[in-house]
Structures are given as structure tokens and as C-alpha cells.
Amino acid sequence: MPLSDDQNSDSDSSRLSESTASSSDSEYSRQSFNSDSSSKPSSPASSPPKMVTFDELMAAARNLTDLTLAHEIAVNANFCIKHEDLPQNSLVGTVKRIVHKAFWDHLESELNEDPPEYEHAIKLFEEIKEILLSFLTPGANRIQNQICEVLDTDLIRQQAEHNAVDIHGLANYIINTMGKLCAPIRDNDIKQLKATDNIVELLRQIFHVLDLMKMDMANYTIQCLRPYLQRNLVDYERTKFQEILEETPSALDLTTEWIKESIEDELSSISDESSSSSGADHSSKSNISPTLVLNNGYLKLLQWDYHKTIPETLITDEVRLQELREKLNQLKIIACVCLITNNMVGAAIVDVPDFADQLKRVSVPLLEGMNKKTFDLKEALNAIGVQICSKVNGSLSERGLPTLSAETQNNLMGQIASIVEENNPVCSLIDKRIQLFMKSLLALPSFQKCMPAVPGGLSVIQTEMEFVGSQYASIVNFNKQVYGPFYANILRKLLFPEAPIGKTETEAPTN
Secondary structure, rough: OOOOOOOOOOOOEEHHHHHHOOOOHHHHHHOOOOOOOOOOOOOOOOOOOOOOOOOHHHHHHHHHHHHHHHHHHHHHHOOOOOHHHHHHHHHHHHHHHHHHHHHHHHHHHHHHOOOOOOOOHHHHHHHHHHHHHHOOOOOOOOHHHHHHHOOOHHHHHHHHHHHOOHHHHHHHHHHHHHHHHOOOOHHHHHHHOOOOOOOOHHHHHHHHHHHHHHHOOOOOOOHHHHHHHHHHHHHHHHHHHHHHHOOOOOHHHHHHHHHHHHHHHHHHHHHHHOOOOOOOOHHOOOOOOHHHHHHHHHHHHHHHHHOOOOOOHHHHHHHHHHHHHHHHHHHHHHHHHHHHHHHHHHHHHOOOOOOHHHHHHHHHHHHOOOOOOOOOOOHHHHHHHHHHHHHHHHHHOOOOOOOOHHHHHHHHHHHHHHHHHHOOOHHHHHHHHHHHHHHHHOOOOOOOOOOOOOOOOOOOHHHHHHHHHHHHHHHHHHHHHHHHHHHHHHHHHOOOOOOOOOOHHOOOOOO
């Protein structure tokens, strides 16, 4: 990957970095939006749109693949390549098994001929030789020469012509060499190879273990590459995205629309709060905080419909953002359940220590898999309501107090079940408070040093909220670092379309 060691970002980048992390919007609008200085590859291209050829589209696709892979390796410490067998009942899996069986059956019939036919076996040995050589590090000349000498296909072919091929001896040499080159985790696989007598089955298993060894080598390479990528990821991703933008000029269309919607939402909010006459929207546009616009755009991602395409600049984190949204939905339900229970029967459980945590432990298992299409939230809420009534009654019985009446239980279970209804007031309240917490988190100069206060009603999920919030803020802050110059350019065009270069600085508002 064409990674760069240069850690110095250009002027646009540093300005965006400061503006998005700082609460000073005046500095952002004065410096980022009014400066026409740009330098490749870290600032968006300003060239006019051009027709895109098929080759250019393919190049852009390759760049996106490289960018996504590099991002995943750097930010996901658990990322690795895994060996996955195709499902037994899948069409691809069935075809693959039939083709492989036919190949190995044909090889067995050739070796059983009199005299044996070795041509296919020789081709396998040649392929094995190339795989073994690919595992060697530079300077391993002795073993390289030995592999080339023992698995010399020309020599093996000459031996085959005289029916003098020691095929078991070659297989044993291959197994011993694999034992020297493999990771310790493959030692047991090597032992099993040594215990296999049938030569065709042995060759088949050799290729299986070699595939595992190639996977191990790829994961080792990823592990070695990760620290380097982490150090250079901002510059690398920005450069890669610039290449995509040059190949595909429309690569920022969805991002522009995403920012435009956030501006319109902010204008609508200002209009609702203002008692000004018509035209207030136009005069308010220059007063909008660019940082607030961008942060509100990020907040939308926590309620995004991931069936539609996410903005281009966030594709690398789409899965993580979707997981955070799903986790927040689960936490929202838990907070609603606890708030309803507390309001309904709070007096009965006020003296029970950690009762809110007990309610959470009851709810979490029943809400697992909420994101799946087959999940029935109403049924889960009914089950949670039953469990909570049982918990409350059990606690009351232990203290010699009368249990909840049937009417109270039905009312409690009914209110919990109603969470699923659209515009449920409790659900809307908790949702607003979650959004407020996340919004406050993005406004902090450094979320690692402190967390914003958790709004009322969220204390039962405070630990989980802070964990999800820190993950969310990390994604947002890194995204700002990488794509800041692109966002600055879009915001400048949308917020100050009429401002001439060089004069905007004095005209731009300080807030």
C-alpha cells in the first residue's frame, strides 16, 4: 500500500482539525472557509466535473477497497482473516465439493494405473513448491535452494518416465518442511499429516494445511502492518479518498446532501426560536456554526436508516456506526422499562439496593438480537413486564409486604408493552436525553479526560452509555481529522456561496 511517512498535514487540514475539536467557531469560519489555499492530496479537488470511464470507475473501486481494508486493519484490533467453509447446503459449496472430488478421484485413478501416470501429481508438487517458497523470508537461501532441488519438476518428470518417482518420499519432505515453516498452532495438523497413509488423501490434506498456513501468514502481515497504518492512517485515508474523488467526481454527492440536510435542520430550528419576520432564514445562514452543523450531522447517524446509502466519507465506519445505533436502541428500551417501573412502583422498591440493576439484568437477555428482522419487540416487552412483576412481588414478599394488585401488574405490563408504539412519550423523552448526552459528548474538547453529566433517567445505563459514547466520539473525531478539508470545502460553498475570496474574512460572523 502506498503509505506516506509524512505526518505534516496541509493548511486546510490543520484548520479543520482545530475547528472541529474547538468550541471557537469564529476561528473556523474565518480561517477554514475564507482561505482558498489548497494542496494535493489533502484538499478536495476544485476542477470541473468530467466524464468517468469504466477504467476510472474500476480504479476508484480498487482505491475504496484499499481504503476500507487499511481502515479496518488500523481501527479494529481483532481484525483478521478467518478460514470459513462454505455451508453444506449452499449451491457454491455443493459445486465446489463435486469438482474437488472429481479431481482427486481422477488423480487416484492415474496413480493406480500400471505404470502410474504422474503428470497431475507433478503439477501439484510444482504448486506446493511455489507455496512453500512464498513463506520464506529474504535471506533464507539454504532452505530455498533445498526446496527447489528436491521439488525440481523437470527431475521428477524424468524420474516419472522411468517409473522411479518416490512420491511418498516427496510428500514426507514437504510435510517436514511445512513443520519448519508453520506457526505453532499448526503443529497438530502436521502430526495428522504424518499419520495419513493414502497418498491422494495425504496430498489433499497437505493443500488444506497449506491454505491454513497462508491464512496465518496473512494475519501475521496484518499484525506487523497495523502499527504503521495507525501512525499514517489519517494521511493515507485522505490521499486515497482524493484519488477516488479524482476518478469519480460524484464521490461527495451523498456527503454534500448529508451536510445540506443538517444546515436546513439548523435553519429550521433557528426559525422556530426566532420571532423575526420573513427572510430570517437567509440572514441566519451566515450565523450558523459550522461545527454545530457537522456535529448534528454526526448525530443523525445514530438514527440512520442503514437500508439507504450512508455518506461516502463514512463508509469505512458504517458497520461500527450501525452497531452503535443498535446498542443505543437496546439501552433506550432498558432505560424506558426502568423509568416506567420506577414511576409505577417506586415506593415499593425504594429500599431495595441495586434494584434498577436487577431490572437491567432481567431486560438485557430478553432484548438480545433486537436488530434482527425476526425479533418481536412487543413479545419481548411482554416477557420483560412479566419478569419485572415477578421480581417486584418477590422483593415485597421477602420483606413481608403485600404484593402488587392484579390491576397494578396489568397497568405496569401494559405501559412497558406500549414502549413499542410510535411516539410513546416515555420513549421520546429517553431518546431526547440520549441525543442530548451524545451532543454534549461531541462538544467536549477531550472526551477521554471527562464525560458529560448523564441526563436524568439514564443513570441505570450510565456505564454502557459512556462506553458507547466513547466509541462514537472516537469514530467522529477520527473522521473529522481525515475528511476535514472536504467538509470545510462543502460547508464553505453551502454557507458562504456569495462571499468573494479575500473579502469574506471581514464579512464572516464571529459566532
